[in-house]
Structures are given as structure tokens and as C-alpha cells.
Amino acid sequence: MKQTGILSNSYIPPLAPQLVAKELAKLNQDSLFNLVDLWLKMAATQPKPTKDQRAQGVTQKELLLYCTETLTRLRDQKAPKRKLIDRLLVDYYPNGLNALQLAQIDIQMMVDKPANYSWVSSTAKVVADESTVLDDFVFSLDSQLFLDRLITNLSNLYLTHIYISRHPSFPLILIRIQMYEYVHFKKSRSTDPNIADKNQPDILSRTPYYLAIPMSSPNLIHSASNEDDLVSKIILQSVEMTLSSPFRQIQLHANPDPPVRTLEAIHVLKGVSRFGQSLASWTPYADGTVDINPLGLEADHLALNPSRLAATTDKKQLVASLKFKGSTAPIKSETLFESNRQPLKTRKLNNESTESSYASLVPVQFGEFIIEDTTTGSADPTNIKLRLLGNDIFAGMHELAVTDIVDPEKVPGWLTGSENSTVGRVKNGNLS
Numbered sequence: 001m002k003q004t005g006i007l008s009n010s011y012i013p014p015l016a017p018q019l020v021a022k023e024l025a026k027l028n029q030d031s032l033f034n035l036v037d038l039w040l041k042m043a044a045t046q047p048k049p050t051k052d053q054r055a056q057g058v059t060q061k062e063l064l065l066y067c068t069e070t071l072t073r074l075r076d077q078k079a080p081k082r083k084l085i086d087r088l089l090v091d092y093y094p095n096g097l098n099a100l101q102l103a104q105i106d107i108q109m110m111v112d113k114p115a116n117y118s119w120v121s122s123t124a125k126v127v128a129d130e131s132t133v134l135d136d137f138v139f140s141l142d143s144q145l146f147l148d149r150l151i152t153n154l155s156n157l158y159l160t161h162i163y164i165s166r167h168p169s170f171p172l173i174l175i176r177i178q179m180y181e182y183v184h185f186k187k188s189r190s191t192d193p194n195i196a197d198k199n200q201p202d203i204l205s206r207t208p209y210y211l212a213i214p215m216s217s218p219n220l221i222h223s224a225s226n227e228d229d230l231v232s233k234i235i236l237q238s239v240e241m242t243l244s245s246p247f248r249q250i251q252l253h254a255n256p257d258p259p260v261r262t263l264e265a266i267h268v269l270k271g272v273s274r275f276g277q278s279l280a281s282w283t284p285y286a287d288g289t290v291d292i293n294p295l296g297l298e299a300d301h302l303a304l305n306p307s308r309l310a311a312t313t314d315k316k317q318l319v320a321s322l323k324f325k326g327s328t329a330p331i332k333s334e335t336l337f338e339s340n341r342q343p344l345k346t347r348k349l350n351n352e353s354t355e356s357s358y359a360s361l362v363p364v365q366f367g368e369f370i371i372e373d374t375t376t377g378s379a380d381p382t383n384i385k386l387r388l389l390g391n392d393i394f395a396g397m398h399e400l401a402v403t404d405i406v407d408p409e410k411v412p413g414w415l416t417g418s419e420n421s422t423v424g425r426v427k428n429g430n431l432s
Helices: 018-025 029-041 051-055 060-076 080-092 099-112 141-155 230-243 261-269 282-289 317-325 393-402
Strands: 119-129 133-134 159-165 174-182 202-207 209-214 219-224 249-254 366-374 381-389 422-429
Touching: 018 099, 018 393, 029 060, 029 099, 060 080, 060 317, 080 141, 099 159, 099 174, 119 230, 119 261, 133 230, 141 174, 141 230, 209 230, 209 393, 219 261, 230 249, 317 393, 381 393
Parallel strands: 366 422
Antiparallel strands: 119 133, 119 219, 119 249, 159 174, 174 202, 174 209, 209 219, 366 381
């Protein structure tokens, strides 16, 4: 540790090998092999000879050559993950993985299994004082300078390790924040299997907290947490301090939307995307399929050729598709977001790779609407709470509309996703 409160990348947390093996086993096979290959090339993560190996005359160069050859052989043999994990814990890193490696495992897990997380967002605002909000603050920052300032602010409060990287598919800066609490006594009789060495002082780690920063957007995407969670409050306050300067004050205002399970979905909703405010029946407008090219044929205009968006004769299916997706045809856009990089991941609507033909472009898992209406013979309004839960709530409503459970012509827009909100009060048929 170079200074108080900051954990270096080389620090090895006292974790039991069983726990490390369990985390490694969660990675996809290709991801695990690629990650180990990266570790063997980075100076901060290359294997180092143990005390016994140095006594036997083993040099780091020889150890690195052995590890590289073993990795190549296991890859060529298409060996199962278990064999590589055994080699990692026994031959490569017998003392355990360092903080940088653990952070890289977590970030790779976010890419491999994106549905294992829960995300919310906050909007950054420039404020003149506590009661005067001037404008949105758009993120466009030097990632290294931001990281350095964030580390400085957090390290004054907790023992902290911070790792920053770019998402391989989305224009997002990902930040993993791992906080530790130092216990000033030894648990020599501890039976906790998470502590590998009972003779060392315990450093208790908290659950990692994640930030995802879209470029050119005022929204900060971050881990969902309880309102009373002290660590999340400290982290978000530190982000405010990091963004602020003597000439401007930045505050983060939590958005009221419920948590979203995948990073792709919340990035479309809160990042730089035409589709974020054009879902359900508005999707063709974001996709650019409503109007033709200025030099295109007049016969292709939607007014003359409606079959471009409606290619079915089944009335129920047609009405449901137009309400929930705006079209019966796949979208043309290769990506759902704006990026200067070549897209590494594409997403099509209603294509063969989609698990369900009803799947929403941006799946959300929770919706809650309070329907306020006045019943006959009563002057007081009646409130009905409608709560929707599922992997993709609007896909479920779409399927109900097609299968005659609900009438697709009577489904209101706020139950199709076209209102871009899954929480609100409905009065006189309007969502607010």
C-alpha cells in the first residue's frame, strides 16, 4: 500500500482457495483461458516463485515459461475449466489471487452473465445552491483523472481498491469499487472458512459496488442498493465530490425507475440511444424505418406500402405487434446505442436468435401502476394497484394479447412500454 486507505493491485486478500475456485468456475471457458493468458502478460499479475521455489533455484522467467506452455497445452487439448483452475491455484498462484485479478474476474463475470446484477441510475445536475438546479451535467471526462480523484476521496474513509475498464461491447466506463474494513485484532480461533490464514489480521471485504458511466449522457448507472446502505451513499457522495470543482457543484438525483437486471437494457434506457425514449409502438421511429431515404422510391413510403411494418394478415397478431413493437418486421439497426466504435454485439427484434418472438427490445422486470378511477355511485376515487413481475413484463403482456387473454385493441400504452415508464399513477387513462 503506497498510502493510507488505498490497496495496491498486488495486495492478496486472505481468501480460501475454495472460494477463489468457485468464482473462477463461474466464468465461461473461453473467458477463463483468455483472462489467464492476459495475466501471464501483465507484470502486475504474472506468477512469482514462492520461497521454496526460489530456494530450489526456480526463476520467474522459468516459472512464466512453464505456466505459458501449460496454458497452451490445456487450450489445445480443450481441457475442462477444472484442470486450469487446479493449475492456477497450485502452480501459478499458490498464495492466492491479488486484488487486480479478483477485480478482473468480477468485470468479466459482468460480461459473461449480465443478468446476475441489478442496476439503477442517477442523473447528474449542476446546482447553484441547495434549491436551484441549473442544468444536466453531461459525462465526458478523462477516465484516469476521474479515477485518481475518486480514489483520493474514498481512501479517506475506507480501505479501498478501485478498478476501471471499458465495456467490450458498449460505450461504457466500468468502475468496480471494493471496500475493506480492517479489524484491529486477530481471530486465531476463527472457524470462518473465508479466512485462509488465521494468523493474519482480518480484512473484511464488503460486496463490490459498480459504476457504469455512459459517454455524453447525464446519467450515472450504478448498483442497486437499499436506501439505508451507508457504503452506497458514501460512494455516490464521493462521485459528486469528484465531479465538482470550485467553479461548479454537481449533485446526483436518483431516478425513480425500478432496478433493471441487465446492463444492456439500462444502457439503452439511460445512455446515448435513440431507442431509450422510443420503445414499443415508437420503435420504428428510432430505427429509421418510418420514413424513406430522400432519394428513395415513393412507392416504398409507408403510406403507400404499409406492408413494410405489417407483414401479417392475422389481425390480433398485427395489432399486438404494432402496439408492443411498432412492427412485425425485425429492426434494421445493428446496435441499440450510439458509438464511434465498430459494434461487437448486435441485437435484432423478432429474429431467430431471440428466445421468444414476444421478447421486448429492452426487457424490464418490474412495473407498478396505481389506477385511480371513480366507480358508479361513489364520489371518492378508487385506487387499484397493478404490479407486474417477470423476466420481461411487456413480453408477457404481448403474449397475453396474442393469445386472447386480453384484447390487444384495448391495451393502454402504459401497459405496452411505449410510455417509457414502469412506475406511476394512471388517472383518466393517462400515466403520470
